[in-house]
Amino acid sequence: MALDSRSLDTAQRYALVLVDLSLGFTDPALSPLAAECSAVVEANQRLLAAFRQRGWPVFFTTVAYDDPSQARVFRSKLPVLNLLEAGSPLVAIDPRLAPQGDEPVLVKFWASAFFGTDLGERIRAAGADGVMVTGLTTSGCVRATVLDALQNELRVLVPEEAVGDRDAEAHRANLRDMQIKYADVVPLERCLALLG
Structure with missing residues (x-):
């Protein structure tokens, strides 16, 4: 039996949360965590330009570890995360999406951009x-962030061209699931229209 899933009301003011668009996830030549995602980067460039023009808030996240005790169970499950050491080039935001001076880069240790950070307070x-x-990846950190955004009573939009995953099947399945339960997954052009 299908769920009665409805579209969310449009927010009065959106914040843009760019999840883990660091070189460790955007440059396959540097990192096994990355996938080719030039189209995702381009979609995020367009969103960034629109948010900056409107003067609405922008937040970046990156995963960076400087202590073995940080997220030790998560890192035990997925040891490749140990490549994301603080100070490594892999944790830097992709220069194609370089943050401006007033756009914070929040360091996180787990999947969600909200968990263990002050992102919720900053957005409010x-x-x-x-x-x-x-951002990246749809089935991991993007999904976790979307779920926590909803649990922070925020209206959530996912511009479908602006997210990506190493696994195309997981990408599609998670977009579908988020659309049903947690967010409105919509075309990039619709999001840009809200900002125009």
């Missing part, structure tokens, strides 16, 4: 009641 302080969540 910026006066936003909704978020557009983009």
